[in-house]
Amino acid sequence: MLSVRGVHRSFGAGPSAVHALRDVSFDLAPGTMAALIGRSGSGKTTLLNVIGGLDRPDSGTVLVDGTDVTALDEDGLSRLRRDRVAYVFQTFGLIPVLSAAENVGAPLRLARVPAAERERRVELLLELVGLADHARQRPGELSGGQQQRVAIARALAASPRLLIADEPTGQLDAETGLSVMALLRGVVESEGVTALVSTHDPTMVALADRVIRIADGRLEGQLGEQAGGQDVT
Template identity: 65%
Template structure:
């Protein structure tokens, strides 16, 4: 199947804002990555971060991306999410060419289609849990009543309905990451991108967060790309993509990963 790039025009309601992104067909792969290449340059020196990476990801699928530090996991997620530009290859998300969209289109894609979860949580310290979750909804100009109901539902989904008014410093690391998950889901994204979302958490809390992501994938029908090096968390994925020195190793199942005796760094 050939996925055609799509460029959405700016919304008449938001003429000065990012382009509004229309949904893709549900039967299509949500993410198509073809021949992706990224090179970092420092003077005459070149470091190939990614080389000829190709894969597809479908709705309702949780894909773990594993590999040692420096293998290219973060670079891959940044390219899929439109946070960086590749030096070669193509990325299509929900029918839209990430590699060809101009910056307003990328802003619309990140606002309407993609939710991001980071290792460092990325919460705004002076805002409450509810206010942090509401940030994307304010940016998308969601009406106040709808916004408040969405915030309430999301915090309940992640088990924080009793912590709506607490600020990040009043929450545990696991609770902060739950707020981050809720925020990532605020605008009903089709794709979740999580870069080492359990990296700052203990093993038990990390597994709870991974289980939460798996439950969200199942209940919301979203696609999730999760970078992690923890083999105990990888077993919760539907599929595993392993990167080695920027190249994609043959995809494996969680069962294979759990029993092949290799533990990534």
């Protein structure tokens, strides 16, 4: 599903250049939930942005579902993010004036999905994230955890193949954050997506199938198939 090979990304030039990614390579199989861990400034967000086509590497390749992301033009990247790659951010990114259902359905409207089909998909996704009873509420009327659940439902609206989540629990308390991570775990299993989730929280890493550790732009190692009990500090 995801193949990253020899990815480098630097910002600036000369002695002051910041090498955000250095020869990063790894693969993720379909239906895998992987936790990307590392200290702030280690390169996690840059790596996620390169994989999702929000940033371009200086060298190397990224294949998502067989498509070379690094070779796409802007139109190709837009189609990739619309059809096959979805993002969840820690800031939620919901449209304040729209209800939960309208936020979830927004990507389907852009894709011109027929109204009846769109409504069925929105209803199914809100049920999946446990918010069927909050469909008509706006983001300001929801808790942080509920807003993140809406954001996850919206990310799944177009049935993406790859879900990228950048610190999705960063603004949530520990208990709510754990429930959101458990939801992501369930989504991987029920929707059949592959998920790459960056996080700082060791308790959340235990829910992942794989752990990828990054430090100073380099992968330090992939800590096996089961993350539970591993030291992720």
